[in-house]
Amino acid sequence: MVGEHSKEFQETGRPVVGEMTGRERVMAALAGQAVDRTPVCNPTSVATVELMDLVDAHFPDANRDGEKMARLAATSYTELGFDSVMPVFTIIQESSALGCEIQWEGKDNWPTVRMSKPIWKSADDVKMPSDFLKHPDITCVLDAIRRLRQELGDEVAIIGKTMGPWTLGYHVFGVEPFLLMSLDDPGHTKLCLDRMKEITVAFGQAQIDAGADALTLPDHATGDLVSGEYYREFLRDLHTELVDEIPIPLILHICGRTVDRMDYIAQTGLAAFHYDSKNDPAESMEIVTDRIALVGNINNPQTLYANGPEQVAEEVVRNLDAGVPLVGPECAIPLQTAIENLKEIPLAVARWHADRDSSLPAASEVQDR
């Protein structure tokens, strides 16, 4: 992905800072290649109320209107200095298109699927509507990606998002019925997952066609709900199939405790795993080694939402010291998170690198970019 290189890069194999754009930096890190500095990104969402006010693009419209979606997404690059943008703030776009009842909420709250009103009961019901990709809650995402590509060019990585079959299962079957089905009839559950995979691939491919560089794959088989063995039994092979079927880097996102399944996740061939602050960075890196790039894992509710820049910097350093290749918040951040705390992430990354390499710019220079 890296274009023209300096003599130093050609000699040392290591890019000089400033030589890479945010896009190149993210894509190189996802490919396990050398970077000039650790990229900062959040593959889930960095939308906040403050950023919405700043660019006059508020929830819920910014989740349903491509132009507002793009405007709000761009702020993670233009205002925060992150190396990626993520226009798909929610995890419900395709569920809406499938017919789930959605609570779109207002400016200061996240939209959610009404999972107490499931739309499907068995594998026989699993069917992607023929006009799925023409649904307004799908086309707005594609529109936003096209706009971002046009407006930001190759400066920044544009990450799309397509929900994995396990999370779709929660939405369309309801969490309790889906989890009970997985216990009562694992074979039938696998059939459902296999059929829902078509939806994941279709939405993912449409975003690639619109210009996405990488895709987040939220598939919440979290340790707060299911065992690591569940991941192996139901999802490891399925995620490997998705790697084969989707031709750009995939970033798996699972909240909560996941160290007991990281080895399985690292076996899939997925480019990256966006991991939660419930997992220790050093321990996680020891498990995955260089088989998959970790992204994360700055704590949201405590560090980013309730604490200040000093604590944010400490968590950034903890990840960098552990060798985590992409740094950012652990998950979609609380909407009331202060911009100051988010801006601290790239600054702390710059300081950490500057401490180790005098050729790197000071944090103030990074802020100016």
Place this chain on the structure above:
Amino acid sequence: MAELADIPNEFIKNEVDEFVEREDERAELIELYSQSAPHLLEIGAAIISGRNEDADRLTVEALERGTGALEVMDDGLIAGMALVGIKFRENFIFVPEVLACARAMKAGMVHIEPILSASGIEPLAKVIMGTVKGDLHDIGKNLCIMLLRGAGFEVIDLGVDTSADEFIDAVEEHDATLVGMSALLTTTMPNMGRTIDAFIDADVRDDVKIMVGGAPVTPEFADEMGADAYGDNAVECVEVAKRLVGVTG
């Protein structure tokens, strides 16, 4: 003091031996199970292994042979869930397995509840439970409610996406002394603090004890928000609720 060998049910004996590691809990469960009648331990075993049809049948049979509803509930259904809670807390089992156990418990409770409510037994306390505004997840809350009811609390379930006003109105309407709030998302957790602030603004904060829980919630976060207590899981929720209303054991 009872020994493991005194438990008159092989399955439960093996479960305690394999999964209960803490000495105090082990002693407590051995004491409980060794004193229970074999036919009630069969109910407990059905709960632990998530066999809802067996739990249903065995509960009916126990009642038909004259065992009191309270005894069937305490020494059969709840005794089974006690071990389920420990296995869940220690990550021997996860939510799907707990849901199956809860489904079995529900199958038994269907026969117990009408008898208990007809007998006019006073609840330990009234509890208002709900998932906070903006959050539609309710598995954890529902497990808590099931165990709270099993432990003798009257629970008013406000469901999901509960606003601060709905919590406050319910407390006043039902004259409740306990409130339980749940959140699964890091993005909705702050709404717990806002709800507690609303209780202060409405001048009713001192009328209730507030407990919170949910996957991303920590004791520190609960403390900072001004909650009275935090529960890590459904079993702990019952312990916390009992402590808050001054009930021991």
